[in-house]
Amino acid sequence: MSLLDYVNIKQGTRSTMRFSAGNILPLTQLPFAMAAFTPQTDSTRGTWFYHPDDRSLEGIRLTHQAGVWLGDFGALLFVPQAGTPGNMGEMGETPAAAWSSYRPQDAVTAPHYAKFTFQRARADFETVPAERGGFIRVTYDGAGQNWLSVLPPIKGDYTYSYDSDSKRLYGTAGGPTVGNSCNFTMHFVISFDNETKLGDVLISDEHQNTHIQIISKTVTAQIAVSYISREQALLNLGQDRQESFDKAKEFASKKWEGYLSRIEIETETEAQKRTFYTCMYRVFLFPSKCYELDKEGNPVHYSPIDGVTREGKLYTNNVFWDTYRTLYPLYSIIAKEEYAECAEGFIQLYRENGWLPRAPVMGETGCMPSTLIDGFLADGAVKGLIRGELLETAFEGMLKHATTESPRKSSGRNGVTEYQKYGYVPCDVLDQSVNLTLDAAYGDFCIAEMAKLLNKPDIEREFRKRALNYCHLFDKETGFMRGRDTKGKMRENFNPIEWGGDNCESSAWQGTFNVPHDIDGLAELFGGREAMLKKLDALFAEPPHYAVGSYGHTIHEMSEMAAVDFGQCAISNQPSFHIPFLYAALGRHDKTDHWVGRICRELFSAEADGYPGDEDSGTMAAWYIFSSLGLYPICPGKPEFIKTKMQVTSAKILGKDWDSAEYEKYIPYSIFK
Numbered sequence: 001m002s003l004l005d006y007v008n009i010k011q012g013t014r015s016t017m018r019f020s021a022g023n024i025l026p027l028t029q030l031p032f033a034m035a036a037f038t039p040q041t042d043s044t045r046g047t048w049f050y051h052p053d054d055r056s057l058e059g060i061r062l063t064h065q066a067g068v069w070l071g072d073f074g075a076l077l078f079v080p081q082a083g084t085p086g087n088m089g090e091m092g093e094t095p096a097a098a099w100s101s102y103r104p105q106d107a108v109t110a111p112h113y114a115k116f117t118f119q120r121a122r123a124d125f126e127t128v129p130a131e132r133g134g135f136i137r138v139t140y141d142g143a144g145q146n147w148l149s150v151l152p153p154i155k156g157d158y159t160y161s162y163d164s165d166s167k168r169l170y171g172t173a174g175g176p177t178v179g180n181s182c183n184f185t186m187h188f189v190i191s192f193d194n195e196t197k198l199g200d201v202l203i204s205d206e207h208q209n210t211h212i213q214i215i216s217k218t219v220t221a222q223i224a225v226s227y228i229s230r231e232q233a234l235l236n237l238g239q240d241r242q243e244s245f246d247k248a249k250e251f252a253s254k255k256w257e258g259y260l261s262r263i264e265i266e267t268e269t270e271a272q273k274r275t276f277y278t279c280m281y282r283v284f285l286f287p288s289k290c291y292e293l294d295k296e297g298n299p300v301h302y303s304p305i306d307g308v309t310r311e312g313k314l315y316t317n318n319v320f321w322d323t324y325r326t327l328y329p330l331y332s333i334i335a336k337e338e339y340a341e342c343a344e345g346f347i348q349l350y351r352e353n354g355w356l357p358r359a360p361v362m363g364e365t366g367c368m369p370s371t372l373i374d375g376f377l378a379d380g381a382v383k384g385l386i387r388g389e390l391l392e393t394a395f396e397g398m399l400k401h402a403t404t405e406s407p408r409k410s411s412g413r414n415g416v417t418e419y420q421k422y423g424y425v426p427c428d429v430l431d432q433s434v435n436l437t438l439d440a441a442y443g444d445f446c447i448a449e450m451a452k453l454l455n456k457p458d459i460e461r462e463f464r465k466r467a468l469n470y471c472h473l474f475d476k477e478t479g480f481m482r483g484r485d486t487k488g489k490m491r492e493n494f495n496p497i498e499w500g501g502d503n504c505e506s507s508a509w510q511g512t513f514n515v516p517h518d519i520d521g522l523a524e525l526f527g528g529r530e531a532m533l534k535k536l537d538a539l540f541a542e543p544p545h546y547a548v549g550s551y552g553h554t555i556h557e558m559s560e561m562a563a564v565d566f567g568q569c570a571i572s573n574q575p576s577f578h579i580p581f582l583y584a585a586l587g588r589h590d591k592t593d594h595w596v597g598r599i600c601r602e603l604f605s606a607e608a609d610g611y612p613g614d615e616d617s618g619t620m621a622a623w624y625i626f627s628s629l630g631l632y633p634i635c636p637g638k639p640e641f642i643k644t645k646m647q648v649t650s651a652k653i654l655g656k657d658w659d660s661a662e663y664e665k666y667i668p669y670s671i672f673k
Contacts, residue, residue, distance in 0.1 A: 003260040004253060006270075006277035006606075009109050012615045013052050014608035015068070019563075020556050020572070021609035022620075023068045024282075025050055028114040030252060031259050031284035032315075032338065034132040034292075035225050036063050039107070039116060040077060040153060047071055049153075052608040057102035057118060060125055061153050062134070062188075062223065066286050066317035066617055070361045073177040074186030074225065077153040080123035080138050085147045087207040098149065111281050112252035121146065128248045130240035132292065133188075133224035135248045139217060146214040150190070151207075158208035162201040167192040169201070169210060170230055179363025180410075182307035186225055187233045193220045220245050227302035228309050232292055239293060259284050262334040263625070264652040272648065274606035276628055279621035283330060286617040287318035287342060290362070304363040305352045315345035318617060319359040321368035324375035325577050326622035329633035329641075332383050334654060343386045346373065347393050355411035356397040366410025369432050369504050370439035371401045378446035378637035381453055395450045399459070402440075402447055413440055418486075424472040427483030427491050427502050431550065434473055434481050434502040438514045441470040445517035446637045470515050474525045479535055480508040497542075497568070500550035503575075505557050507546065509539055509568035510575040516635040519585050529586050536582055540567040540595065560613045564603060571599055572613025577623055581632045584642050593645040596627050600647050629658060 012022015029036035040061045041054035047068040049061075059079035065072035079098050086097030100120035108115040115126045122141040127134055140146040150169065152158045157174035169190040177184050192198060199213030224237035242248035260280050267273045291301040291313045301314040331339040349357045349364075356373050359365045377394045380386040386394060403420070406412030415425035415436050425440070427433040445467035451460035475482045475490055483491040483502035491501075496508040503511040513536075515522040526532040544567060546558045560572035570576045580599065583591035603612035604624050611620055626632050630646035651658040 002253075002257060003277050003280075004110060004112060004256055006274045007111055007260070007281045008274060008278050008606040008608075008610075009111060009281065010052050010608045011275075011278045011282075011606050011610040012608070013050060015048070015051075017048060017068075018554075018556055019559050020611075020614050022611035022613075022615040024615050025063070025065060025068075026052075026109050027063070027285060028109065028111060028127060028134075029129045029285055030112075030131055030255055032287065032289050033129060034064075034289050035129070035134065035223075036285075037061065037114060037127045037129060037134055038063050039109075039114075043153060052104060055101055055104065056099050057116060058099040059149075059151065059153070060114075060116065060127060060136075062225070064288065064317070064362075066288070066361065067614070069367070069614075070317070070319075070365070071178045072154050073175065073181075073184065073362055074173045074227070075153045076173060076188065076223075077149075077151040078125070078136060079149040079151055080118050080121045080125055080140065081147045081149055081211070082121040082123070082140070082142050083145060085149050085202070085209075085211040087151075087204060087209050098151065111256045113249050126245070128245065128252050130222075130224075130242075130248065130252075131289070132226070132236040133222065133240055135222050135242070135245050136220070137245045138214070138219045140214060140219075147211045148214055148219060150210045150212070152209070160203050160208075160210045162203070162210075162212075164198075164201075167194075167196070167198060169212065170233075171210070177304070177362040178367075179304065179359075179361045179365040181304035181363035184227070184302070184304065184307075184362060186227060187230045188223060188225045189230065189233045189237055191222050191224075191237060193222075196220055226292055227290065228292060228300065232294075232300075235295065236292060256281070262654055263629070264655075265628070266649040266651075268649060271605065275604050275610065276625065276648070278606045278610075279604075279624045282615060282621035283327060283618035283625065284335075287315040287323075287345075290314040290316040290345070301348075303352050304360075305349075310352070312348045313341060313345045314348050315342050316360050316362050318342075318346075318357075319361075319365075319368055320357070320372040320376055321359065321370060322574055322616040322619045324372045324379070324636055325574055325619060326626060326633065327618045328376050329379060329636050330622040330625060332379060332385060336385055339380055339385050343377065343380050343394070344390060346376075347390055347397070350393065350397040353411070355406055355408075356394075356401060358411065364410050366408075369414060369435050371398075371413050371443055372439060374398055374443035374446040375636040378449045379633075379639075381450055382637060382639045391450070391454065395447075395454060398443070398447050398450065402443060402463075413443070416440070419469070422472075422486065423469045424484055426486040428485040431500075432502065432504045433483045434508070434511050435504040435506075435514070437473055438470050438481065438511070441467050441515070442517050442637075444469070449637050467517060468521065470518070471521070471525065474512075476525070479512075479526060481512040481514075482508065495547055495549075497545050498547040498549035499555070499558060500548075505555070505573055506570065506575040507549070507568070509542065510570055510573075510579070513539075513579055513582060514575060516578055517637065519582065519634075523586065533583070533586055533588060536579070536586075536591075539579070540569055542568045544568065544570075557613060564612065566595070566599065569595070570613075571603065574616070574619060577619075578632070578634050581634050581642050581644065584632075584644050585634055589644060592642075596644060597647060600624060600627050629653070
């Protein structure tokens with residue numbers, strides 16, 4: 001049985017805005033590719049345009065959407081139709097006249113291949129992904145006029161032109177993008193094979209639709225996209241070309257098998273293996289390549305900063321607040337080359353923008369607080385994955401945002417001026433002051449580690465001291481981190497279950513433990529290791545109650561915590577990811593094993609509702625993989641992992657037995673026993 005057979009790309013898709021089981025799309029995509037394909041079942045729900053229980057199918061979307069909270073850009077919708085083709089709705093947002101019924105239970109959805117039957121048109125739509133586009137094959141069962149429509153699924157300026165000699169449809173899909181991007185345009189080409197017979201091509205300026213009449217029973221085409229130009233899209237078409245649709249499918253299958261097999265496991269149940277390999281699929285989807293190869297094979301990219309085409313590699317669709325905790329530490333073991341290339345791409349953004357990225361989704365979104373790229377860069381540096389000039393440039397960027405206020409709220413450390421003045425971000429100056437302070441202290445630790453590598457002892461000493469600034473917010477009376485104002489007074493009317501305010505997507509119960517770089521120092525604030533262990537016991541024993549706080553309403557993360565019995569450990573979101581492992585860091589492996597085992601068994605599965613919360617770009621999937629292997633990167637920036645109980649029977653990492661005396665040869669980092 002191939003490892004692909006264990007993957008269910010629908011895991012995490014049974015979600016709504018008010019309750020997340022993953023909040024993701026079922027993406028048919030190559031690892032890190034520039035484009036993906038996914039079914040669009042009901043676009044009236046906006047970015048939640050797919051749900052596994054829908055029986056409507058509006059089309060197959062070529063998408064760049066990394067998550068429902070980030071939105072899409074440069075998207076196309078492919079719709080096989082019969083009779084008179086339907087256009088988009090009057091608002092240009094929903095394909096009101098074009099959607100079809102379909103049987104979701106009959107659809108084939110896999111990382112390398114997908115097939116859907118449009119019952120209205122009596123047509124089978126198949127797709128296979130490529131690096132910068134993909135392949136489609138549509139087979140019509142009905143007689144009469146058949147059409148393949150290319151529709152705009154999101155707002156933007158779309159253009160089309162058809163060349164009958166080459167049987168190619170050219171076009172553009174303009175902005176907007178989620179992040180600020182200068183003159184973003186996606187260029188695309190759809191090239192039909194020689195066996196496909198085409199009739200009329202109807203291009204509607206009013207609705208920005210194209211309808212291509214299909215004379216033959218089967219239509220096969222290759223799609224290529226570019227962020228640079230039509231000419232580059234044609235280059236990408238040639239670079240991705242395969243002999244046939246079936247050869248493209250075989251290539252995609254082998255590509256995925258290669259990535260999935262980087263960890264081989266044995267389990268007691270098939271269900272556990274399905275969950276594991278579905279998570280493995282998720283960790284290799286993002287970040288997305290944002291560069292292309294010119295005629296000489298050199299990497300070039302569209303720069304979202306100024307719209308200019310530049311040399312070098314670039315990556316996008318990444319929120320470091322999420323990904324630094326688990327995703328990249330997993331890459332440091334099983335995808336070292338990819339880690340290094342991602343670092344090259346993100347440091348390139350610093351060269352062009354003047355600020356290291358926080359949450360690039362084409363342009364910078366700044367959608368989450370803090371500069372947690374610090375953890376990504378320091379972890380890569382101490383593990384030898386970021387070196388030389390890249391290391392120097394990364395360090396320069398980290399120092400800049402640790403000492404200089406950015407003129408743009410979306411860049412740099414928010415509140416850095418006050419942080420340097422007071423040793424914390426005052427709660428009467430900025431919201432999320434606890435998060436901003438603790439993340440800044442952790443970032444300072446990361447800078448100290450980089451300074452040590454670069455033999456800069458003065459900077460190392462300064463930032464080792466700054467890394468202890470988290471202490472300024474600890475309230476010994478309550479045993480929690482609390483906001484402090486510019487006069488040094490703790491925030492009044494403190495409620496540890498109140499979300500928001502001084503904390504981001506969490507309450508004081510979760511935010512207080514956000515000191516991964518100095519667990520021993522945090523324990524001393526509590527009164528010693530035993531006292532901190534008691535506090536952790538209290539966290540898991542506390543009912544999962546919450547107060548909406550500054551949010552003013554229930555957000556889905558609160559609901560997901562309240563839905564399960566893990567106390568205040570809101571494992572549905574990143575601030576709680578490391579909390580169960582703190583027991584092991586304090587010497588109580590048995591308690592870590594208990595809680596991690598329960599979370600893995602009770603909250604994860606390969607079903608459509610199989611995540612305990614948002615699966616943000618592979619972060620929650622990586623958490624499950626680490627937990628299954630009995631490893632956890634409790635502090636990125638330290639070349640070490642906590643070792644806990646394996647949740648699988650056995651494992652091989654990169655072909656070698658894990659949990660043996662030989663692990664040092666392929667995980668050359670220290671392990672907490």
